[in-house]
Amino acid sequence: MRGTTVITGADGYLGRRLAAALLDDGDDDLILAVRAASATELDGKRARLAEELGPDAVGRTRCVAADVRHDSLLTDVDPGVVTRIVHGAAVTRFNVEHDVAADVNVAGTVRLRAFAARCENLRRFALLSTLYAAGEHQGDIAEERLPSAGFVNHYEWSKWAAEDQLLGAAREMPVSVLRLPTVVADDDSGHVTQYNVFHNTLKLFHYGLLSLLPGDEKTPLSLATADFTVSAVTRLLDPAVADGVYHVCPDPAETPTLGELVDLAFTVFERDAGFRRRGLIRPVPCDRESFDDLLHAATGLRAGPLHQSLASVSPFAAQLYLPKTFRNEALRAAWPAYAAPDPYALTEATCTRLVTSKWGRRPEETS
Ligand SMILES: NC(=O)c1ccc[n+]([C@@H]2O[C@H](COP(=O)([O-])OP(=O)(O)OC[C@H]3O[C@@H](n4cnc5c(N)ncnc54)[C@H](OP(=O)(O)O)[C@@H]3O)[C@@H](O)[C@H]2O)c1
Structure with missing residues (x-):
């Protein structure tokens, strides 16, 4: 069934690749949510996305300003049409300051969760997280909600805390947490x-x-390409795949x-x-x-x-x-075409x- 997917951080490194992949896979309309402090900045981001996504985007995409630091985010989006949300917006520097990480990465997720609660047709709310939300845990890391074991930087902590906020709402909405590996290249080249x-x-x-x-x-060290990561995320957004926590990474043995x-x-x-x-x-x-x-x-x-x-x-x-070793059995079971x-x-x-x-x-x- 045709739906509408909101992507936050849609002009980020992974966000824009995911937008291209979702235009290719299925027929959802896309709402591309970007941080823009002015109409001029929004116009610039809209033009760059339109150029990158090409003719496929015409008539199927709408680029809107949405700063996750603001409670009023996505006010110009009708929650009733939204069927999927992919939350990629974040400050991704490992040296991010605690208050910035808390406001953007954690409170930003909570603000988006409040918007999601008003989306009565929501079928999936996926958070793009990181394998290192595991923080100072060692050994085998399962694809499940993790208790805090301490963190080596505020970025890790904030991604764990965002996960925790979202997984805490898993009874009220269809939540998935996709823990991504370190992306070292766009593709196999x-x-x-x-x-x-x-x-x-x-x-x-x-x-x-x-x-x-x-x-x-x-x-x-779990390394991957943007191509692999985006293909996995696209698959995990499929309505046929169950909600849950997934490690988007190569097998431990590899x-x-x-x-x-x-x-x-x-x-x-x-x-x-x-x-x-x-x-x-x-x-x-x-x-x-x-x-x-x-x-x-x-x-x-x-x-x-x-x-x-x-x-x-x-x-x-x-x-x-x-x-630490990131288990990926849930990913492999959900994605028969898995090829890291x-x-x-x-x-x-x-x-x-x-x-x-x-x-x-x-x-x-x-x-
Ligand atoms: N790439 C990786 O290797 C990797 C690995 C693990 C996890 N992840 C996760 O995957 C997601 C996407 O990563 P990425 O590599 O694409 O990161 P990215 O290129 O840094 O993109 C992040 C996006 O978030 C936006 N953003 C930042 N602050 C915002 C705010 N206050 N309100 C709304 N949007 C805001 C940025 O917009 P501006 O640029 O305009 O600020 C940008 O579009 C992130 O959540 C990240 O934690 C990525």
Whole structure:
């Protein structure tokens, strides 16, 4: 049955890809909710989305301003027509301040839940969360509501708290929590358009700015592409799939460890003559105390590439000392076409393109 799907954060990295995927899959109308402080900003975002989504979007999409910090969000949307909500809007920096994370990521979810409560035809309210809502839990992590075990940064905490707020309403509305992995590339070719802690850490290693490896080498790291993630989310939004918590990630058995990934990255780096000339050695694993000492020393340095890059790495580094395995049985059962990217091939392709493009500073040749 044709319905209407609201996507928040619709112009974000995943939001706009999900909009394209939902236009392709099914015939829902889409309400693309974006943060816009003025009519001019909204016009700009609307034009960019229209250009990106192309002719398929004409007549099926409406772009509206919706800041999740405001109680009055989505006042120009008729709740009666809304059948699905995908909540992707969030501040996604790992170094987000506590009050910002609390207002946007947690209270924003609660405000959207209040809107959802007025949608009498709602069939699915899906929150895009993160695997690291598991925070300081270690070992096997099940696809279920998690108690708090502490968190290494406010981003993790806020995504857990948003989940908790939503799962607390699971008796009143059809709620799903989709915990996403670290997206390291757009697709299997390793093309990167959104840079995060994965890329920034590799950049530090490549330029010789970090010679210590924070973390336990045996910590598994769940990596994926935007293509895989968006395909999984699209499938999990299907009315045939049950509500619940899903880990959108490769199988535990196909999840490489931190040590394996760093080795593979250096194998790629060493193919580059410029890198070989620098004669850098592979980073030495260090305990958490030594890494904290390095961070402490770096805060004394003036703003520069080291300080900037460490600022991106440090809010996540503590997670690398907390090995955990994300079970994905519910995802696999719900998605017969499940096919995660080969993490080794993906890492190799991504590292190769990072080196060639100098982490996005040099335009890549198009074939
Ligand atoms: N990409 C990943 O690797 C990854 C991994 C795990 C989980 N996730 C989750 O997936 C979701 C989408 O991630 P993403 O990578 O697409 O993030 P993104 O590119 O940073 O997009 C976030 C979106 O949220 C919007 N937003 C921020 N503050 C807002 C506010 N106050 N009101 C309304 N919208 C607001 C942003 O708009 P502005 O840009 O205009 O502020 C942007 O459109 C997030 O919830 C994230 O936590 C992503």
